[in-house]
Amino acid sequence: MEKLKIRNLHKEFTVHTRGGLKINGYHDINFELNKGEFLSLYGPSGLGKSSVLKALYRTYTTTSGEILFNYEDGSSLDIAKASESEILHLRKEHLGYVSQFLQVLPRISAVDIVAQPLIEKGESENKAKDKAKEMLSFLNIKEELFDISPLTFSGGEQQRVNIAKGIIAPKSVLLLDEPTASLDKTNTNKVIDKLLEIKKDGVTMIGIFHDMDCMKRISDKIYDMKEKRYADNH
Numbered sequence: 310m311e312k313l314k315i316r317n318l319h320k321e322f323t324v325h326t327r328g329g330l331k332i333n334g335y336h337d338i339n340f341e342l343n344k345g346e347f348l349s350l351y352g353p354s355g356l357g358k359s360s361v362l363k364a365l366y367r368t369y370t371t372t373s374g375e376i377l378f379n380y381e382d383g384s385s386l387d388i389a390k391a392s393e394s395e396i397l398h399l400r401k402e403h404l405g406y407v408s409q410f411l412q413v414l415p416r417i418s419a420v421d422i423v424a425q426p427l428i429e430k431g432e433s434e435n436k437a438k439d440k441a442k443e444m445l446s447f448l449n450i451k452e453e454l455f456d457i458s459p460l461t462f463s464g465g466e467q468q469r470v471n472i473a474k475g476i477i478a479p480k481s482v483l484l485l486d487e488p489t490a491s492l493d494k495t496n497t498n499k500v501i502d503k504l505l506e507i508k509k510d511g512v513t514m515i516g517i518f519h520d521m522d523c524m525k526r527i528s529d530k531i532y533d534m535k536e537k538r539y540a541d542n543h
């Protein structure tokens with residue numbers, strides 16, 4: 310990915326179970342970022358931050374506007390209008406999404422969950438598991454939990470497993486919806502350290518944070534969803 314450009318993005322939700330009631334999602338959203346940059350979406354709850362991330366991942370469709378994903382070879386794709394198969398390809402090769410909550414099948418261990426993206430990328434099972442353990446240890450998950458399903462973990466532990474899985478084999482663009490929401494200061498900083506590391510490797514990220522310090526520490530740009538402009542990042 311060379312550049313990601315969001316132009317005049319607008320979303321109106323239609324609630325079919327309420328006779329087609331229209332709900333304003335977001336409007337007039339404009340921002341862009343280059344390879345390796347971190348942009349945060351900022352603003353009060355209900356302003357459409359999560360919905361914009363979902364539009365970028367195309368979990369949600371967009372009412373109007375463009376989401377231009379420029380590839381390094383000069384070609385580009387408008388995510389807002391791309392076909393389902395183009396989106397599947399984009400997600401497989403270039404675009405990752407770290408949701409707010411861990412969603413996993415029962416009876417799969419934390420290590421296996423975190424190793425999976427590496428195995429899909431072609432890493433051997435042993436090596437993938439070693440790297441997964443390293444990542445879990447870095448994020449302060451106790452070793453005695455490694456071989457257990459994270460479904461019984463605490464909220465903060467689950468969130469760290471979710472992040473570990475989301476960033477262990479990062480694609481060129483990563484979307485992060487409040488990845489540190491239920492973490493204490495120490496673990497939040499650990500997550501930010503890891504994100505800074507993958508940013509150095511050239512991964513482009515768009516994130517949403519509750520914590521202002523942490524948002525300022527990692528962001529190159531902050532887009533204010535209320536004022537519809539970049540905020541001062543200092």
Ligand SMILES: Nc1ncnc2c1ncn2[C@@H]1O[C@H](COP(=O)(O)OP(=O)(O)O)[C@@H](O)[C@H]1O
Pocket residue numbers: 322323324332333334352353354355356357358359360361
């Ligand atoms: N699937 C949906 N159907 C209808 N309304 C939705 C849907 N998803 C989000 N919304 C509405 O869009 C608005 C923005 O929500 P959201 O993107 O979650 O905001 P934020 O992440 O900034 O708190 C809210 O009013 C929310 O109720």
Ligand SMILES: [Mg+2]
Pocket residue numbers: 358359360
């Ligand atoms: Mg949200």
